[in-house]
Amino acid sequence: MSPVPSEPVALSCTACNRKACTNRSPPSPSPTPPPVQPVTxxxxxxxxxxxxxxxxxxxxxxxxxxxxxxxxxxxxxxxxxxFTGSFKERGARNALMKLTAEEKRRGVIAASAGNHALALAWHGRQMGIPVTVCMPVLAPMTKVSKCKVFGANVVQHGMHIIEAKDHAQSAPEFEGMKYINGYDHxxxxxxxxxxxxxxxxxxxxxxxxxxxxxxxxxxxxxxxxxxxxxxxxxxxxxxxxxxxxxxxxxxxxxxxxxxxxxxxxxxxxxxxxxxxxxxxxxxxxxxxxxxxxxxxxxxxxxxxxxxxxxxxxxxxxxxxxxxxxxxxxxxxxxxxxxxxxxxxxxxRVIDRGLAADSRLVRFITPVSDRPGGIATLARIISDSGGSIRDIYHERAWLHTHMDQVQIKCVVEVTGKDHQQLLHDNLESAGFSLIWGKASSNSVDAW
Structure with missing residues (x-):
């Protein structure tokens, strides 16, 4: 394990707090964090x-x-x-049960795009505690709808979770509500x-x-x-x-x-x-x-x-x-x-998993634009035991013979060995292949 500092380090993102953060922007200067609240x-x-x-x-x-x-x-x-589909219920119920009578009366607020909001909404409903959740406008509609069904007051604000959190902690209409951080309380x-x-x-x-x-x-x-x-x-x-x-x-x-x-x-x-x-x-x-x-x-x-x-x-x-x-x-x-x-x-995730598992393969090949050209390609794929998932033919943006069409094809196979068999059979039949992932320099390839 790497050495650790004597004081905790908090890093902030001005874009989102999703696990796979792809919407990044330069961080704002972070304020000094409040004193650590020990957990035993x-x-x-x-x-x-x-x-x-x-x-x-x-x-x-x-x-x-x-x-x-x-x-x-x-x-x-x-x-x-x-019940709500995640471990977040454990912390949410514990936090709600520890509220004072006055805090329960005033209700709680949290910023969340999903699981924490659902957990608070559900357990707040069971315990009769008003719950308000600030969710980004791009939060999944299914989660927004479920929070409403559970009786939460859903306020959609901001393009990402940080904006939703800032709104939850600063808007005057939420004054008096206890803010419950979904991972640090x-x-x-x-x-x-x-x-x-x-x-x-x-x-x-x-x-x-x-x-x-x-x-x-x-x-x-x-x-x-x-x-x-x-x-x-x-x-x-x-x-x-x-x-x-x-x-x-x-x-x-x-x-x-x-x-x-x-x-x-x-x-x-x-x-x-x-x-x-x-x-x-x-x-x-x-x-x-x-x-x-x-x-x-x-x-x-x-x-x-x-x-x-x-x-x-x-x-x-x-x-x-x-x-x-x-x-x-x-x-x-x-x-x-x-x-x-x-x-x-x-x-989409399953498709990516199949590709990573060598069970989806994609390739480009020119075929005859005369009757039977694509049928020949399809027959070889079928005889090789492959199943065509997607196929697209390109005519306009080519610089090859006028009697040819370029085929872009995605095929389901059983693994690497099956991929190789399909590749060999197509090459043996005279097809010129651009196989697998296209070069980053070949923008037009896919």
Whole structure:
């Protein structure tokens, strides 16, 4: 694990706080963070008792197929089976139950694009506490609609979560409401830690816990619970390479200007203060591996899990960032943190997973523009056992013979060997191929 600073480091993004941050802009100067509010193991154990009747004690079951694939005993903690589809319910219920009578009367407010908003809305409804959630205007409509169905006052403001948060904390109409940060509030961290206690009860001989990292509230809570009861258990964090907020916070101690040069979502300063001395290591994971993890869970376990929720598994799969050899044969628990993925997004992620798994191939080839030209190509693909997913022919923007048309084709195959068979059969039939991913210099190729 990298050395850590004596004081927590908070990094902010003026664009969003999604796990895969692609909408980045230069960060504004961050104000000095408030004093750290400590979170203790007693807070976690008390939260475990406090919320026991209001959340699901989610299953933590061994996966036969993933264990074979990863050459380790893989146990999946199914947090996506909470009522609102994510682990966020643990912290939300704990925070709501700790409110004073006056705070409950006035209600709470939070900024969220999804899971935290849903959790607060649902548990606020169960407890009779008014809940207001500020959501960006681009928040998924399904999540906005569900929050309204749960009775929350939904205010859509800003193009991203930071603008929504600023509005929630500064607009005069929200004065008097308690703001509950979705990953850094001490009660949220303590609630998240109850998952760690459940893991130790369900898999008492666990050796490694691999946790997705966003704002660091979840890994802080789990590490606090696990390391207090079982200091020998390794707690490993995984975050997306597009948004390495926790990693950047660790590195900031040796590169003071790094915080000014990075536009990443904020690492909660309370969460970081807890996690920095307890988490054994943090690793980055590629978008390719995340897509593969979503695909593997759908195919092998029949689980629908959002990309951020299965980042831990993504790092464990062959080709991921974790050293499989060092973990071979170990008992590993992987929290699957959420299942709130939009259906259109799920389709795109699965396609990316199929491509990463060498089960989709694309190519370009010229064919005769006379009757039977495309039929010949289709017959060879069929005889090779491939299935055409997409096909497009181009006539206008060509500089080849007038009797030829350029075909762009996406074909489903079973893997690398099948890809090679298809390639060889097409070449043997005389087709000139541009195979696989086009060169970055060939803008017109695709």
């Amino acid at each position: 193991f007693e807070d976690v154990s008390t939260a475990m008792y406090r919320i026991r009747d209001g959340i699901v004690r989610t299953p933590c079951l061994r996966s036969h197929f993933l264990s074979e694939l990863c050459q380790a005993d893989i146990y999946l903690k199914q947090e996506f089976t909470q 001490p009660d949220i961290i303590a609630g998240a830690g109850t998952m760690g206690m459940e893991i130790l009860e369900q898999v008492p001989n666990v050796e490694v816990v691999v946790v997705p990292v966003g704002g660091a509230g979840l890994i802080a809570g789990i590490a606090l619970a696990v390391k207090t009861l079982r200091p020998d258990v390794k707690v490993i964090g995984v975050e997306p390479e597009f948004c390495p907020s926790y990693t950047a916070a660790l590195e900031a101690i040796t590169t003071p200007t790094l915080a000014d040069g990075l536009a990443v979502p904020m690492v909660g300063h309370n969460a970081f203060a807890v996690a920095k001395n307890l988490v054994d290591s943090v690793h980055l994971v590629t978008e390719r591996c995340v897509a593969l993890a979503v695909l593997r869970l759908v195919e092998m376990e029949k689980y629908v899990v959002e990309g951020g929720g299965c980042a831990g598994l993504a790092a464990l799969l062959p080709g991921g960032s974790l050293d499989i050899a060092s973990l071979k044969g170990k008992k590993i628990v992987v929290p699957l943190c959420g299942g709130n993925i939009d259906v259109p997004v799920l389709g």
